[in-house]
Amino acid sequence: MSLMISWCFCLFFFILLQACQIARGVVYNITTLEPLFPNQTLVSSGQIFELGFFKPNGSENHFVGIWYKNFTPSKIVWVANRNLPLMYRDWSAKLTIGGDGNLKLMDGRGNIVWSTNASGQSNYTSAALLDSGNFVLQDANYSEIWGSFDDPTDTLLPSMKMGVNARTGEKYYLSSWRSDSDPSLGSFLSEITSETPPQPFTWNHSTPYWRGGQWDKSKFIGIQNMDQSYSSMMNVQQDIQQGTTYFSIVPYNSPFFGYMFVSPQGYLKVMYWDDGAKAWFTDWTGPNNTCEIYGTCGPFGVCNSMNLPICRCLNGFVPMSNEEWNSGNWTGGCVRETELNCQKNTSTSASTILKKDAFWQMSQMKLPDSADYLSDIGDQEGCLSRCLSNCSCLAYSYVNTIGCMVWTKEDLIDLEEFSTAGADLFVRVAHVKTGGSPQKAVIISLSTVAGIMFFAVFVFGVCKWRTKKEGNFRIILRLLGWVDKPERLGELLQGNSWEEQLKQDDALELTLFSFDSILLATNKFSMTNKLGQGGFGSVYKGKMNDGREVAVKRLSSSSAQGVQEFKNEIILISKLQHRNLVKLIGCCTEGDEKLLVYEYLPNKSLDTFLFDSGKKVELDWGKRFKIIEGIARGLLYLHRDSCLRVIHRDLKVSNILLDEKMNPKISDFGLARMFEGTQVLVNTHKIVGTLGYMSPEYAMGGIFSERSDVYSFGVLLLEIVSGKKNTAMYDQGYLNLLSYVWQLWSEGKALDLMDEAIAVSFPLEVIRCIHVGLLCVQDHAMDRPNMMNVVLMLSGESDLPQPRQPIFTFQTEMPNHGIPSQKESLWSVNTVTNTMVEGR
Template identity: 80%
Template sequence: MRLMISWCSCLVIFCLLQASHRTSGVAYNITPSEPLFPNQTLVSSGNIFELGFFTLSGSENQYIGIRYKNLTPSKIVWVANREQPLPYTDRSAKLTIGSDGNLKLMDGQENIVWSTNVSSRSNYTLAVLLDSGNFVLQDGIYGEIWGSFEDPTDTLLPTMKIGVNVRTGVKKFLISWRSDSDPFPGSFSTGMTSETPPQAFTWNGLTPYWRGGQWDKSKFIGIATMDQSYSSGFTVQQDTQKGTTYYSVNRYDIFLYMFISPGGSLTIMYWDDGARAWLMDWAAPNNTCEIYGTCGPFGVCNSLNSPICRCIDGFVPKSNEEWNSLNWTRGCEREMELNCQKNTSTSTYTNVKKDAFWQMSQMKLPDSGNYISDIGDEEECESWCRSNCSCLAYSYVSTIGCMVWSKDLIDLQEFPTAGEDLFVRVAHVKAGGSRHKAVIISLSTIAGIIFFAVFVFVLCKWRANKTGNFRRLLDSADTPEKSTELTQGNAWQKQLKQDDSLELTLYSFDSILLATNKFSTTSKLGQGGFGSVYKGKLKDGKEVAVKRLSSTSAQGVEEFKNEIILISKLQHRNLVKLVGYCIEGEEKILVYEYLSNKSLDTFLFDSRKKAELDWGKRFQIIQEIARGLLYLHRDSCLRVIHRDLKVSNILLDEKMNPKISDFGLARMFEGTQVLVNTQKIVGTLGYMSPEYAMGGIFSERSDVYSFGVLLLEIVSGKKNTALYDQGHLNLLSYAWQLWSDGKALDLTDVAMAVSSHLEVTRCIHVGLLCVQDHATDRPNMSNVVLMLSGESDLPQPRQPIFTFQAEMPNRSIPSQQESIRSVNTITNTVVEGR
């Protein structure tokens, strides 16, 4: 009997230990049998986001939500039970999956506090947190059936959408917290209107608070700081047939978010690794003029003027007393009745003067405009408005079309730059006076411009003399390639004169000698085709990587020039940073940030160190390289094609975060240029796309091909060229054979611990899509980022036939760097076309 009691006691203790183990630590999914408890967190595979129970300072409530992991201060990006908090003392609460397949937040008494409330068509569902920040409920058979991106709170993450469906009445808006310590829905909301063209709005309750203006297919024209490139960071998708209008942040750096604050500020924040802090990228409203209707109807706001409000020409304040007391909200009224509105008989109408249109430039166009779809040009737009007396103003924007206004012109703002032309209907007499005034203003402006041009010319001459040695060095290098890129002819020289690279630190050669111990062999990190790289330590104790270009290299000056121009302009957490440079005599030296873990190949291809890269870390590296490449192609102020993306050009910092390096072979382009042909082929065999290796044609899709090779190398832990003895031409043919045989997972590096076979399979799938023979069959990097995060469907790949090695097995390759691992620098293989 005593023995049985002892055995039962042990069993009870064991069960309690098991329960304790289940309710603490980290989880990677939630299933019906494995709920999430208050002292657990659900973590995304790349350790970017975590979901769990949390409390806020000064609050006695408990919430479940998503926040960035391992960032201090962190940011809560989504809250499930913002309207129904749990008591902080309830430690028996849990997030589980019920018998109906729905996620349910249960309190300690098993009451449902929050639920997803969707229909599942199978008996098995599970919930996972993606690296995009999307918390999804997956049906074991039918895929995703719910995601937190479909139920936004106050924060918009990249790839997440907000907007409206006019047919279903569903609105997905950002709604602010009530206060910084209370996530209960506040009074401010941000979303899109369904009109054409759509507009971005922030409302305070039902009252407009801020307006972004009309969407012109590339930007909101009411935001003066936006431009027409992808770097504007926004995109709008409008489907008139489905009645949907959606808006999203189009920058795929996951360490970036937009949120609406409790005070109504719509803000974009990004994480700066150097500062180890969240920094503001953009915010609205940014001044009083950006608050909706500050100057009232027919009033114009200009933040540079004092007072900031004035009436449109031909209008006067409705109340001079209020206007003089700086209360402008009642706005202005017409000073003289429009001619077309006068009650004239048919016999005398011909004697009535016609109304004119007063042009206002650099304007934020007013609210409540109507889009006229069947008008093709500006003349037709003016004619339509002139023939309709109810038309008070019109504007023709080439990327939108004809817009007209028949109501009071509200929320007008005058920009110092950018903006659109607005034509306001005024009585003829006033229009004449306005023209006279316009002539005076125009003459004054021209005189000012001439004075400014003379001043700039003198300033440029002075700076040119000051920096003459630097210019002469860079201008001495001729560009051999004849293409339509910016390197054509003297374009680089023009670019240099427009963009001063001397904002970087200029080091003396003596300081470089001291930092590298006179370029001692013990400081040497590696050697490439254009020179050697050394570890250095500056006087302030900062460690750097010093790249000393070889004086005998024919490409040395060109690479030097290229890297200074490009890297000094590019700022991204996944790109290596250029600290400064040194020019003395024949010495040309670049100084980079030092990355302690050196290059990716030192881990990936080393049998002793590759085990340090488990699947979670490798997947994170893949995703961050993709984001860095997307930044180069689409999100940066330039449009850059790297041309030498490979494992040895991926550097790793102390936290194993990847950074793309070596821009000596990169090229930047203008406009929407797609294909470039060059007579000189540069790069590394095995990573070159077919159209580049054989025809000298390169584009963004050439980098995509290189990324696909790199991705498959990271998954397999094998070099692309290391499989000849196994009966395959290279890694690509080996990967395809396994894929076509249904054995894709056999490609996985045996030294790697795998946490998600689904992610590995998806990566192999994406890698094969990236190495398709035809450039048009490859996805762009925007799609690649979405595919990797599971936000996009994947088409089936075709068999990649091309292998450079197979075409030219006996061709000699200048591969000094192939036998020496690239460490904390870039190495370049140059192949001259024959």
């Protein structure tokens, strides 16, 4: 009896559950007798995806589509009737199985708006939504007849494929929405090509818009930050015999909720859901900058986003139109400056014909489009030989994981120069462009000598003129810190060059102080006037004759790197003006003395407050946030808004000075690098900076960029919030401050990081700062925001993506354990800078 009661109870509960689901409009399959109406949704068994009627934001049109069920905001990942919307409030519309076994979307008048049109279907078909997001039409045995994965719109889900079957002609590609409120076919199409090696492409109608470069069996060469990822989600499977090439997203963790889509603006993006933050975040975007837009610099032009201007011609080429090039329109590209020797006709002298063309090596390149793959070439020498023997061969590249590629059919286009990753490209040039014949070398040498002699005479004339004017020829030498020794003539010319550069460039008017006046102002550099010890010398307080208080930086005579840094600082700071940068008043260069005279900031450096248990209470949260914002704006000026593009390379607490109102000013530009014109940002053989603030790619590989400063800023920000040094956490069981912050963040205890010496009225502002700090110290440079985004994030004007765990801990180890042995390294611990040169 009890068994019967239990059975009846279970049956009643099941019927009740079904009734509740119907009331809520939730169904799990579609049949001929059970269509889907606008007030219902079809849900996958695991409650991951949902299919139903929807209208895009700002639109009154209705469509049938699929979206992630429980994630807000919802992203429509597939649309059935994208080009034929249903009329507003057509409540009689339905998605059903027709008499021929096909799925049909019908409006209220019985018109077929969309259909699967599958052939050979069964009369006993049904439709279901799988947990993969695939909407399938299946027969009575649950075998798939049709699936939405075979008819993608703008989105690629994990386990979907994008590609081509050359034998059958089947193509699977993504096509953008027309706009965010209109899912109809837009302007952009993304696909993977069937060539060998394959390349991802985005097209704007029939015009190439973005290209990801060749697939090397683990990554796309043209996507720079794929090399910086510990594991990429992108995968390509190519079967040449079967004629298939398929691209897919293969998640590196499970479960993974994400997708790739092409936006109405043409951006190809990989998005993922972070369950902790309950938000969608962007994992990767292409194009990511102007250089990634196809053909920005035209044929034979190479783009580098770190340069100004971003385009330059390949070696041996000149702009097609100087007028267009100088105006910033580079799409016309470049033409060859010197005809190739192999192209010269037979009337040319035999000696010239016998000359062979050479190849100019370019490293860390996004290889050009339209390569010919030579499967029968097994090494680089063979690749070189094949290209050299064919006068139509413009360039070649040998990539170990691909093989030999040559460029013969088209102009070299869509070239980009990276600061890291990429491949070597060898561009064919006339022999004379690589150094030329001995006769040419002699001519060049004689010309060079003549130029030097002329310049020396010119400098001597200038010196004589200044001698008459100032009454003492040695003043010229003292201005450079040298005496008139013949063996220093080269350095004299170089020294005079940088001084004259300041005058020619209309730099700020810097006062040239006499050494005696500095001695008087600093009381002969007395210890009572000493403000601190820097990496290249000491800093003293001084009072000039006019009553101005100054800070005098005295370069240490024992510093091997000091002269260059001294010049660097004068040239840089004299050209920069910003409320958050320290102001340089003048300099003194008499004898061996090299001194910089700055404005005096009474509150000294930030570390004197932040890490002093007695003084840190003076830095309440309002002042700290003001300091954080000021530093960010100063860096933004250096990176983007100044007449130069400057990377500081040694941003740290002790290099932030505070004025009488506690406004921050970035100081110490001795290690900074500026970039203008066609200068290229490349690897450096001299790693300089402070351990604990150096980014991973810089400390380990000597690669620096604006994002290196962003990393240092992130460390600095977290130190300001916590009142703790990044390198002072070892005693508490953490490798550094970053690992401590991440643990608090992952446990939802971010506010525990806040300095105990302060209290806040706006805890969300503190959490936002910690969030920004973690974003800035991401392991991979491309994952970090730029300073413009940082400023917007701090002000609350920009959404914050979820940070990833910072894994890099090199900066807490001893220097000789981490610096590559073939680098010349310069780092500072605390505030003292040391130099170590290891054998090559």
